[in-house]
Amino acid sequence: LAKTTQPISMDSYEGQEVNITCSHNNIATNDYITWYQQFPSQGPRFIIQGYKTKVTNEVASLFIPADRKSSTLSLPRVSLSDTAVYYCLVGNLQGGKLIFGQGTELSVKP
């Protein structure tokens, strides 16, 4: 399974765009890139998933360069309620396990 590296924490202010980058140098050809959001004492929640180029849904965009060795989760105009931990996952083929990295703790301030 491709190891992922993310910043441990990030700070932002309400209304700003937040970009969280994840490095995954050993991504395999068949691996998808998935981002989850987790609030304290809750289970992770699926945000977005992509394979290459750009994916956009109602809450976020995911940018993946051609070499796929990194990806960037973009949250437009964040609010206080976006304060959470964001996990980047690549693939799920290591013995069928879903491996979470340490995540990025995003703090949005007023």
Place this chain on the structure above:
Amino acid sequence: KAGVTQTPRYLIKTRGQQVTLSCSPISGHRSVSWYQQTPGQGLQFLFEYFSETQRNKGNFPGRFSGRQFSNSRSEMNVSTLELGDSALYLCASSLAPLGATRQNEQYFGPGTRLTVT
């Protein structure tokens, strides 16, 4: 469609006791995975069940066990509880077994907060 439900939400046990946690997956989902989350170790995979069979197991001692019923509901059991077992236990469900498809998305429940004293 109802989400993944876990019961109980909170539990307090003492060392040496055993505990059983329950998870009901999203209707139609046949894969159920269990995770332990602690501040120090983060999210760690415990095991996965699909069609009543354990497919994968993480690096946890044999005190941690589970099972899945024909309706896909799953239970996790921890025997001889230790203080270090205090954690948030999360259950996640998916349509297919983990790794079966490239886009397999998991849906997590709210978790059971277990405190061992």
